[in-house]
Amino acid sequence: MSSTKKIRILCVDDHPIVREGLASIIALQPDMELAGEAESGAEALHLLRALAIDIALVDLRLKDMSGHELTRQILAHESGRQVIVLTSYEGDADIQRAFAAGARGYVVKGTGRDELLAAIRTVHAGRRHIPGSVAEKIAEHLGSEKLTDRELQVLAEIAAGKRNKEVGAALGIAEDTVKMHVKNILEKLEVNDRTEAVTVALRRGILHL
Template sequence: MRLNTPHGSNALHIATRGRIRVAIVDDHPAILLGLSSMLSEDEMLEVVGTLRNGLELKRADFRDGADVFLLDLRMPGMSSVECIRLIQERWPSSHILLISSFEVDGEIMQALEAGASGFIGKNADQSEIVAAIRKVHTGAQRLPSVLARRIAEHNQRDALSRRELEVLRGVAKGLTSREIAARMGLSEYTVRNHVNSILSKLQVRDRTEAAVLAIRKGLVPPEE
């Protein structure tokens, strides 16, 4: 079933029982039309509405919402984070899948922290987008492997304190705890405690693994 929602309309239709109800929020009319047409070809999906931006989403008065909101990462009027919070407040059982032509880690991470369930690029083919919608509908998170890895690395970096990162730089240079302590003006005991904390946070067994991981994942510059 295809829904040709006029631009600016707030009306959304109730889906056929058993189908995944999808609402699309994107400020590009061609994208709205293309996604709506494409998703309507899948018998397990029901496009229940299309909205051009967060302001239209804010004015929407549909009662049942959608199982999955396909939400553009960048739109005028309201940010994706604001849209996510609005959806969570008004339709708390819905899941949110971000879609964008851009992969800006910081923006995606903010949206995920706000409550989005995943991300997919607009250049993905029909089967990938449908599979992503189905996955987030189950409550699972859906992220491209490369993006998931970058976010994991970012989280590891954020998990280390500024002092731990400084100690890690010394470890990556091959310095002993005594040498690191002398450079940082700390006791050797304190440095050892920092090293133990670093090993635990990075989930590695020893200093060598920590050094290799730190350089490979960019936690410290390779030239150091």
């Protein structure tokens, strides 16, 4: 197969061993080639200005920016490029943010080489790739009310171990207002206390420490 017809891939991950593994897998595929690799969002964007890329494999956790933000920037630069998220994050909130940013596929690390290769070929053919496990995560909380930006700020302060008064001081709001936000957070996450709220938020990818 001519190299001009191969799917050109950019791997963006801050772990060298992950990039090496991806390079080895891609090298064995007659219809794919690794066009470049980057360990940060800034490096990826720099490479994209010089390389012709069909698919970017993007991790959600990078040194300088989130994979969600990098996805938005990649897709804003040039039409025709597509993004597949390849990450260890399995929470429904992370998944939904990735697709909202424009990703066309979502693959969880450790699911196997065949899943990744299928995702690359499917997305390159113009379709979405949503594995069954990922679809289940999305469906599980479909229709759930999302936390507001202020509620996310309050939750982050709670996760840092702060009490309501300390949260209020940190955010410049009254303690009674913090209590109202906490009440709303517990209701939206369907939990009984602050500790459980943090646990659920971390598991779903609503919050990252």
